Amino acid sequence: xxxxxxxxxxxxxxxxxxxxxxxxxxxxxxxxxxxxxxxxxxxxxxxxxxxxxxxxxxxxxxxxxxxxxxxxxxxxxxxxxxxxxxxxxxxxxxxxxxxxxxxxxxxxxxxxxxxxxxxxxxxxxxxxxxxxxxxxxxxxxxxxxxxxxxxxxxxxxxxxxxxxxxxxxxxxxxxxxxxxxxxxxxxxxxxxxxxxxxxxxxxxxxxxxxxxxxxxxxxxxxxxxxxxxxxxxxxxxxxxxxxxxxxxxxxxxxxxxxxxxxxxxxxxxxxxxxxxxxxxxxxxxxxxxxxxxxxxxxxxxxxxxxxxxxxxxxxxxxxxxxxxxxxxxxxxxxxxxxxxxxxxxxxxxxxxxxxxxxxxxxxxxxxxxxxxxxxxxxxxxxxxxxxxxxxxxxxxxxxxxxxxxxxxxxxxxxxxxxxxxxxxxxxxxxxxxxxxxxxxxxxxxxxxxxxxxxxxxxxxxxxxxx
Amino acid sequence: xxxxxxxxxxxxxxxxxxxxxxxxxxxxxxxxxxxxxxxxxxxxxxxxxxxxxxxxxxxxxxxxxxxxxxxxxxxxxxxxxxxxxxxxxxxxxxxxxxxxxxxxxxxxxxxxxxxxxxxxxxxxxxxxxxxxxxxxxxxxxxxxxxxxxxxxxxxxxxxxxxxxxxxxxxxxxxxxxxxxxxxxxxxxxxxxxxxxxxxxxxxxxxxxxxxxxxxxxxxxxxxxxxxxxxxxxxxxxxxxxxxxxxxxxxxxxxxxxxxxxxxxxxxxxxxxxxxxxxxxxxxxxxxxxxxxxxxxxxxxxxxxxxxxxxxxxxxxxxxxxxxxxxxxxxxxxxx
Ligand code: HDD
Ligand code: HEM
Ligand code: HEM
Numbered sequence: 001x002x003x004x005x006x007x008x009x010x011x012x013x014x015x016x017x018x019x020x021x022x023x024x025x026x027x028x029x030x031x032x033x034x035x036x037x038x039x040x041x042x043x044x045x046x047x048x049x050x051x052x053x054x055x056x057x058x059x060x061x062x063x064x065x066x067x068x069x070x071x072x073x074x075x076x077x078x079x080x081x082x083x084x085x086x087x088x089x090x091x092x093x094x095x096x097x098x099x100x101x102x103x104x105x106x107x108x109x110x111x112x113x114x115x116x117x118x119x120x121x122x123x124x125x126x127x128x129x130x131x132x133x134x135x136x137x138x139x140x141x142x143x144x145x146x147x148x149x150x151x152x153x154x155x156x157x158x159x160x161x162x163x164x165x166x167x168x169x170x171x172x173x174x175x176x177x178x179x180x181x182x183x184x185x186x187x188x189x190x191x192x193x194x195x196x197x198x199x200x201x202x203x204x205x206x207x208x209x210x211x212x213x214x215x216x217x218x219x220x221x222x223x224x225x226x227x228x229x230x231x232x233x234x235x236x237x238x239x240x241x242x243x244x245x246x247x248x249x250x251x252x253x254x255x256x257x258x259x260x261x262x263x264x265x266x267x268x269x270x271x272x273x274x275x276x277x278x279x280x281x282x283x284x285x286x287x288x289x290x291x292x293x294x295x296x297x298x299x300x301x302x303x304x305x306x307x308x309x310x311x312x313x314x315x316x317x318x319x320x321x322x323x324x325x326x327x328x329x330x331x332x333x334x335x336x337x338x339x340x341x342x343x344x345x346x347x348x349x350x351x352x353x354x355x356x357x358x359x360x361x362x363x364x365x366x367x368x369x370x371x372x373x374x375x376x377x378x379x380x381x382x383x384x385x386x387x388x389x390x391x392x393x394x395x396x397x398x399x400x401x402x403x404x405x406x407x408x409x410x411x412x413x414x415x416x417x418x419x420x421x422x423x424x425x426x427x428x429x430x431x432x433x434x435x436x437x438x439x440x441x442x443x444x445x446x447x448x449x450x451x452x453x454x455x456x457x458x459x460x461x462x463x464x465x466x
Numbered sequence: 467x468x469x470x471x472x473x474x475x476x477x478x479x480x481x482x483x484x485x486x487x488x489x490x491x492x493x494x495x496x497x498x499x500x501x502x503x504x505x506x507x508x509x510x511x512x513x514x515x516x517x518x519x520x521x522x523x524x525x526x527x528x529x530x531x532x533x534x535x536x537x538x539x540x541x542x543x544x545x546x547x548x549x550x551x552x553x554x555x556x557x558x559x560x561x562x563x564x565x566x567x568x569x570x571x572x573x574x575x576x577x578x579x580x581x582x583x584x585x586x587x588x589x590x591x592x593x594x595x596x597x598x599x600x601x602x603x604x605x606x607x608x609x610x611x612x613x614x615x616x617x618x619x620x621x622x623x624x625x626x627x628x629x630x631x632x633x634x635x636x637x638x639x640x641x642x643x644x645x646x647x648x649x650x651x652x653x654x655x656x657x658x659x660x661x662x663x664x665x666x667x668x669x670x671x672x673x674x675x676x677x678x679x680x681x682x683x684x685x686x687x688x689x690x691x692x693x694x695x696x697x698x699x700x701x702x703x704x705x706x707x708x709x710x711x712x713x714x715x716x717x718x719x720x721x722x723x724x725x726x727x728x729x730x731x732x733x734x735x736x737x738x739x740x741x742x743x744x745x746x747x748x749x750x751x752x753x754x755x756x757x758x759x760x761x762x763x764x765x766x767x768x769x770x771x772x773x774x775x776x777x778x779x780x781x782x783x784x785x786x787x788x789x790x791x792x793x794x795x796x797x798x799x800x801x
Contacts (some may be wrong), residue, residue, distance in 0.1 A: 062568045068521055069564035071724050073557045075528050079535065079546025080553055081612070088548075090539030091763040098536040100530045102774040106782070109525045113518030113785050121788055166760050397547040403617045407554040414558050418565050425572040 003401025006393055007078075011083045012408045013379075018371055019415050020074055023067030025370050028142060028187065029194025031108075031135035033221075038128040041217040052214050053131075054119075056198075060427055061116050066422050068414070070108070081404070082385075085395035089386055090163045092158050092173060093148045100144035108137030138443030139187065146186055150179035152386045153377070154247045165367050177247055181240035182377075188236055189373065192229045192333060193366025198222040200363035201430055203356040211433045216350055221350065223340035230334040237330065238293075245294050248387060249303040250312070251380035254319040256290045257283075265290030269323075273316040274325060277304060322375040329369040336362075354455030471765070473760040475537035476747070478771060482533055484736055485622045486526035487595075488639070488729050493520045493628060495640020497563055497588025500581060502659060509650050515647040516795045517567055522782060524560065526769060536767050540611060540757035541747040548606045549598045549615045549620055555596035563587025589633060596632030600625030603678060603685075603743065624677060632668035635732065638663040642725040645716075649792050660716055660724060668709055671735060675702070680740060682751055685742045698741065705734045 037053035040046075075097065078086050086094075114122060114130035122130075145433060157172030158165045202218030205211045245252045252258075257273045257280050258265040267289025272279035288298040295302055305313055336359065343349040351355075385392040491514035498607045535542040546553060562583040568581040597620060606626060607615035641663055644656035679686035689698060712727035745753045758764065 058572075062572065065521075065565050068524070069561040072524065072528055072560060076531055076553055076557055079531070081541050081574065083543035083547050086535055087539050087543040090535055090542070091760045092535035094532070094539060094759065095763050095767045098532050101525065101532050102770055102778065105525045105528055106522065106778045109521040110628040110778075110782055110785050112521055114788060117518040118788055167762050167766065170766055178691055397543075397550070398613050399547045399550045400617050402676050403550050407551065410554070410558055414561060418561060419570060419574070422565065425569055428572055 002407045005401040005404055006396055008401055008404040008408055009396055012404060013077060013081060016031035016073055016411060020070040021370060021374060022367055023063050025190045025193050025367060027060060027064050027067050028138045028190035030056060031138050034060060035135040038131045040127050042124060051434045052217060058429050062422060062426055066418060081397055082395045083397035085385055088390050092165050092167050094213060096144050100141055104137045109136045109398050141186055143183060143406045146183050147174050147179050150182045151176045153381055154178040155389055156385055168448040178243055181243050185236045185240050188229055188233050189370050192226060192233055193370060195226040196224040196366050197363045203360040206350055207360055208354050214434045223337060223344060226337035227341045230337045231328055245302060250308055252294060253303055253305045253315045254314045254380055255323040255376060257320050258290055258304045259306050261301060261307050264288045264299050265302060267293060273320050275316055314380050319380045320377055324374040326369045329365050344366040468761060471761055472754040475764055476754045479533045482526055482530045485512050486530055489523040489526060489731055491636045492639040492643040493523055494588045494592050495636040496644060497584050498592060498637045499640050500585040502655060511652055511793060512644060513647055518568060518789050537759055537764055538747055538757040539759050541752060544606060544608055544748050548615060549601055552594040552620060557593050559587040559590035592633045592636045593629040596629035597625045600628030602749060605750045606748050608748060626716045633671055634663055634666045638667050639728050642728050646725045648719050664712060688742055692795060701738055705726045773785055
């Protein structure tokens, strides 16, 4: 049987990186949340905050482990699957990832030990410091890897010689044109996603009438935070899009389903972009809405897909729909956060079932938006791997398709098991809840006395852990 | 500068790989010894002894691979496709054992599966690392600076031997680690296993040392021609002395010294491999100079490394210090 190595390598990369990005999104947000709680604990001395922090730390530990192991896979895949890519842009992209290892990975991985296991070996301030170090590490990691990715979108500061990219100006490379927007958008996405997970867990407890005090704090913090970062995400996303319109106009044309650049673009609420006829079918559109968004002028013109030959176009429907999915979720999140804020002001936040019930079930919304966003960014760049420099088709390793097919199958099986068990265990930790008082554990090695039935359940669920 | 830079980088990456092998070696070794535990609480103890460190230890692997890419993109672009399958299998093994640290604590009925994943993943990761090492010593087919071999070029008896050797070596590191960090039956048993594994490791070292000069002419030429032979003969001798000392210290139930002796053994073996292959990064065709990145990239990265590496080493030492002493049974995890 003949396998197409390029297609398989792309599927494999898309699969493994989509798996990976789920966990950074959560651990970047959650480590910041835990650090915040720990600082509040240190400043107020209230065990309440410590209890919530310890609870989320257990969930963090499981997610972080999955993030780490899937990340290590990715860092090697550049060589195994994309060795031409490694060679052509290695001089530029390699050092950025090298700095990520040195400034971020060691920091987070080392202090993780103290964060998870050092609670009764170091003084509280040092433990809080370790939590902050881990949070800083995860954000630093985002800084460098997004700089690398942004350079692939908007490459500047290099010179090409014999088909190889050589660095010319490092500051220009690191702070390339799309990087500030991408960093802001992604970090904000992580915070937003995490606050909706925290909201979901808090709402779940409130509905069940368990851990009510902790749940109230979670819901309050999540709503308050989301009410700010959700609209902020819209603003950053808009600026991000304007910047993309300048540097990657064809990607924007695909996002908007805009074929003919000689006329102002409509905004298509729904449509089916047809790549054969180069038109949109079943379009439901706001006339000139696209131009208004992109050029901030209803009669403004921006390049259409037809301005380049089909071989230089990205897969239009994929980019088009992924973009709509992301924006839809973004708008829904703004709505949800503001409704929550309104209920809060009326003092009804903790007993409004019609709000808590859906909230408890949409923990996944942010993750879907993040993946959709990355599909827009990455697929929208196609057929380029590095915009204007290297095509995806020219980046491949000299590896037979059958090897890639076999490893892809293994990835699907192993990641399938790891992911489903991970979700299952995280759910079990949530069911157990922020039960056992942390101080009781650290003094005696075992909880001195069960304070409630729920805490019994917690100990049972955690097995030998406590 | 053009001449020194690649050598400095080779030394740095060599250091990262050595640190990886020693540090992740002991925690992989604890995984390899996992089935020797008799009870669930013994397994808890073994896992607790490495749980705070494994993630940091594995980061050296990322630095080794990332460093190779940064400093020697050409070598990276040849080696990774050449060892496509063993690299992927090693990574998947690391995935399974890495998550079992966290999953095992939350699991109830499925705990035995994560015990198995921890053991199997550690074993397979060590084995494939050895296979990759053996494959490198064997040499890689290169044409026009690109990998030009088949998907299974690495699969030889020699590579399998190296794989088993690395597994035994990691087991030995893990056993001496347990003897140092735990008490009671786990430590007792680890000491006994360490002796067995020490003999096994010496046997593997001897076979590889005989096999390579016979099979690979360039390696024979490196060791057995004047003046090299006059400079290099102490290497095997020192190895023998260190092995003997390790045995004695194990007999005397010394706690830290056997672990340090095994580290010395690893470094000596590593030195032997470096001597055999220098200056090739992709034996037998590509040298460190042929595969080096642009000097600007190497310098940009070198500045950061020289500033950051001491800081990193500093806080790593600090964390090992925080968790100094014996791991006690039932010591609070996540507390
Ligand atoms: C926006 C952030 C982000 C993005 C786009 C990526 N990662 Fe990641 N990565 C992280 C954010 C992160 C993190 C937050 O730092 C992680 C996730 C959980 C964790 O343990 O650290 C991590 C872990 C992690 C690790 C393990 C680090 C360790 O040992 O602690 C490696 C090797 C990578 N990643 C490599 C990659 C590669 C090669 C990527 C792209 C192709 C990538 N990551 C995309
Ligand atoms: C973490 C967030 C990311 C996600 C979710 C993501 C997602 C994707 C997806 C879905 C593809 C397949 C696109 C297609 O084939 O149509 C892809 C391709 C690729 N991306 Fe990304 N990406 C991310 C970050 C990065 C980063 C940071 C880099 C490099 C520094 C990178 C490098 C690549 C490469 C090398 C390919 C393979 C070529 C290809 O298949 O098009 N990606 N990514
Ligand atoms: C609310 C309205 C939103 C707008 C207008 C918007 C806009 C954009 C645009 C234009 C891009 C593509 C940038 C490019 O590749 O050039 C993008 C990418 C992305 N979006 Fe959004 N977005 C919104 C909401 C969200 C939400 C709610 C999330 C997640 C919680 C999210 C996560 C992402 C991610 C992860 C990417 C890929 C990384 C990047 O290129 O920044 N977005 N967004």
